[in-house]
Amino acid sequence: MEGSSSSASASMGAAARAARAGAKVCGKEEKVVGVQKAPGSCPYCGGGVVATDVEAKWVLCFLPLCLKNKRRFACTACARRLVTYPAIVQD
Numbered sequence: 380m381e382g383s384s385s386s387a388s389a390s391m392g393a394a395a396r397a398a399r400a401g402a403k404v405c406g407k408e409e410k411v412v413g414v415q416k417a418p419g420s421c422p423y424c425g426g427g428v429v430a431t432d433v434e435a436k437w438v439l440c441f442l443p444l445c446l447k448n449k450r451r452f453a454c455t456a457c458a459r460r461l462v463t464y465p466a467i468v469q470d
Contacts, residue, residue, distance in 0.1 A: 405439045417452055426456025 417430040
């Protein structure tokens with residue numbers, strides 16, 4: 380029992396050292412590619428809208444699984460994130 384607890388604490392120490400070193404084993408990484416002014420105004424406060432292009436990458440054990448480019452909209456005055464919905468077509 381004593382030997383297994385010391386090996387478990389040694390492996391926990393290695394994981395903690397890797398986490399402190401900034402090594403990201405798995406998760407989501409996002410990088411801002413560009414920011415530009417978007418047409419329209421905020422429905423909450425009437426402020427301007429800015430469009431941010433974001434590159435999102437899912438990583439598992441240092442291997443990239445998925446790469447997505449997203450466009451996010453936000454208000455410049457109240458800093459709310461704005462969501463766009465597709466137009467509803469009624470017959």
